[in-house]
Amino acid sequence: MKSRVASVVSRLPGPLATAACHALSLGAGLIAALILHYVCYRIGLPGKPFIYVAF
Amino acid sequence: MSESSALYQPKPLPIRARPMWFRAKTFLAGFVGGMAVLSALGYWMGRHNWHPGYTRLIPAISPETFYYPTVAEMSAIVRARCRPGQVLVIIGGNSILYGSGQPYAELWSRHLQHLLGDRFCVVNLAFRGGGATDGAAVVAEVLRKEFPHQILVANIGTVQPVSPIGTAPFRFMFWEAYYKGELEDYGPRNTFVKQYFDARKDRLADWFETAGRVWLDRALHFRDFWNWVAMRWFFTIPDKYYPSFRGQFQARCKFKDDEINFEDIPFDQRFPPNTIALETEITKGFTQSHYERAADGGWKMRPDMRRQIKSFIDAAMPAPLRRRTLIIVSKNSPLYVEHLSPADRQRDAQSYGDTIALYRASDYHAMTYPDDITKDDYGDRAHLTLTGGRKLADAVAPHIRAIAEELGYLPPVHP
Numbered sequence: 001m002k003s004r005v006a007s008v009v010s011r012l013p014g015p016l017a018t019a020a021c022h023a024l025s026l027g028a029g030l031i032a033a034l035i036l037h038y039v040c041y042r043i044g045l046p047g048k049p050f051i052y053v054a055f
Numbered sequence: 056m057s058e059s060s061a062l063y064q065p066k067p068l069p070i071r072a073r074p075m076w077f078r079a080k081t082f083l084a085g086f087v088g089g090m091a092v093l094s095a096l097g098y099w100m101g102r103h104n105w106h107p108g109y110t111r112l113i114p115a116i117s118p119e120t121f122y123y124p125t126v127a128e129m130s131a132i133v134r135a136r137c138r139p140g141q142v143l144v145i146i147g148g149n150s151i152l153y154g155s156g157q158p159y160a161e162l163w164s165r166h167l168q169h170l171l172g173d174r175f176c177v178v179n180l181a182f183r184g185g186g187a188t189d190g191a192a193v194v195a196e197v198l199r200k201e202f203p204h205q206i207l208v209a210n211i212g213t214v215q216p217v218s219p220i221g222t223a224p225f226r227f228m229f230w231e232a233y234y235k236g237e238l239e240d241y242g243p244r245n246t247f248v249k250q251y252f253d254a255r256k257d258r259l260a261d262w263f264e265t266a267g268r269v270w271l272d273r274a275l276h277f278r279d280f281w282n283w284v285a286m287r288w289f290f291t292i293p294d295k296y297y298p299s300f301r302g303q304f305q306a307r308c309k310f311k312d313d314e315i316n317f318e319d320i321p322f323d324q325r326f327p328p329n330t331i332a333l334e335t336e337i338t339k340g341f342t343q344s345h346y347e348r349a350a351d352g353g354w355k356m357r358p359d360m361r362r363q364i365k366s367f368i369d370a371a372m373p374a375p376l377r378r379r380t381l382i383i384v385s386k387n388s389p390l391y392v393e394h395l396s397p398a399d400r401q402r403d404a405q406s407y408g409d410t411i412a413l414y415r416a417s418d419y420h421a422m423t424y425p426d427d428i429t430k431d432d433y434g435d436r437a438h439l440t441l442t443g444g445r446k447l448a449d450a451v452a453p454h455i456r457a458i459a460e461e462l463g464y465l466p467p468v469h470p
Contacts, residue, residue, distance in 0.1 A: 003074060006075045006076060009076045010075070021075075021077070022081045024077075025079075025081035026082070028077070028082055030088070030089040033085070033093060034089060037090060037094075037281075040271060040275060041278060042292075044277075045121060045123060045292070
C-alpha cells in the first residue's frame with residue numbers, strides 16, 4: 001500500500017519524480033543529522049539542574 | 056490434500072521495502088552534509104559573541120536553568136568587551152562576587168571598573184554557587200596567551216581551599232578546557248584528575264563519558280550551536296525555575312538582569328529573628344573543625360587541615376597563574392559573628408589572617424574585607440548590599456593596581 005508521499009511522487013513525470021525522491025531523501029538526511037546533533041547536546045547535560053543536586 | 060487446505064491458500068505477505076522515494080546514498084549525503092554544516096556553524100558561533108547585552112551570568116544563562124555556557128562562549132564575551140593592551144580583570148568565585156542583591160546598574164564590579172579606569176577591563180564571570188576555580192578561572196587560563204596581562208579575582212570562605220578541578224556543578228567547564236588541551240599541562244593538577252577517576256566506581260566508564268563527551272563536542276561543536284539556538288531563538292529544556300510555558304521555552308536573550316536590591320528590604324526583614332540561631336551555627340561551622348586549642352589557650356589551625364588546604368591550593372593552578380590571582384576571603388555578617396561565644400569569635404577572627412597567610416605562602420595574592428564593612432552592608436549572612444559592594448570595590452582596586460605593577464602590566468611611572 002503506497003504512502004501519501006509515494007502516491008504524489010508516483011504521479012510526477014519521470015525526471016521530476018527522480019528529483020523529488022532525491023530531494024526527500026536529502027531532507028530526511030538533514031533532519032536525521034539535526035536530531036542526532038541535538039541528541040549529542042542533550043545527553044551531555046545532567047538530568048537535573050544543579051540546584052536540585054546536593055553538594 | 057484435505058479439502059480445507061485446497062480451499063485456503065494464504066497469499067505470501069509482500070515484503071515491505073524501504074519507501075519508494077528513499078534514496079540511500081542521497082540520504083547519507085544529506086546526513087553527512089547536515090552534520091558538517093551544523094558542526095561548522097557551532098565552530099563559527101563559538102568564536103563570536105552572541106551575548107551583546109551581557110551583564111553577568113544571570114540564571115537564564117547559567118546551569119541553574121540547564122544553560123551550560125561553553126568555554127568558547129565565555130571567551131568570546133571577554134574578547135568582545137576587552138581591547139588588546141588592556142589589563143583583563145576577570146571576576147570569578149560565587150554569588151558574593153556575582154553581586155547577588157546588587158542591581159546591575161550599581162554592581163560592585165562596575166564600580167571597580169570605574170575606579171580602575173580604561174587601562175583595565177573588568178568582566179564579571181562569577182557563577183552563583185560557583186567556586187574560585189570554576190568558570191572564570193578556567194576562562195582566564197584558556198585566555199592566558201591571548202590576554203597575557205590578566206588578573207583573576209575570586210573569593211572563598213575562610214579556611215576553605217580551592218578545588219584543582221572545580222566544583223561538581225561547574226566542573227563541566229574544567230573538563231571541557233582540560234580535554235581540549237587548553238589548560239597548562241600542570242603535574243599536580245593532573246594527579247588530582249587521576250585521583251578523581253581512580254576514586255570512582257566505574258572509573259573507565261566515567262573517564263570515557265567525561266573525556267569522550269568533550270572529544271565528541273570538539274568534533275561536532277554541538278554545545279556551542281545549541282547554546283546559540285537557546286540564546287537567540289528558543290530553549291528546548293523545561294525546568295522549574297521558570298514556571299510559565301513562555302518562560303521555559305523562550306529565547307534566553309529575552310531575559311533581563313533584574314537582580315533584586317537588598318537595600319529595598321528593611322534591615323529587620325533581611326535578618327529575621329527566627330533565622331539568627333541557624334545562621335550563627337553556620338558561621339561558627341566555617342572554622343570549628345579546622346582549629347584546635349593551642350597551649351597558650353588560643354587557637355591554632357590543625358596541621359592536617361593546613362596540609363590539606365595547602366595541597367589543594369598548590370595544585371589548583373601553576374605558580375605563574377597563582378601570582379596573578381587575587382583571593383578575597385569573604386566574611387560572614389558581623390551580626391552573626393556577634394552572637395558567637397568569645398572563644399568562637401576569637402577563632403573566627405584569627406582564621407582570616409591564617410587563610411590569607413596560607414594563600415600568600417603559595418604565591419597567591421590574598422585579602423579580606425576592609426574593616427569599614429559593617430552589618431548594615433550585608434543583605435544576608437554572606438552577600439553584600441550596594442553599599443557593601445562599593446566598599447569592597449574600594450578595597451580591591453588598590454590590590455589590583457599593585458598586582459598589575461608587580462607583574463609589569465603597567466608602564467613605569469616616571470617621577
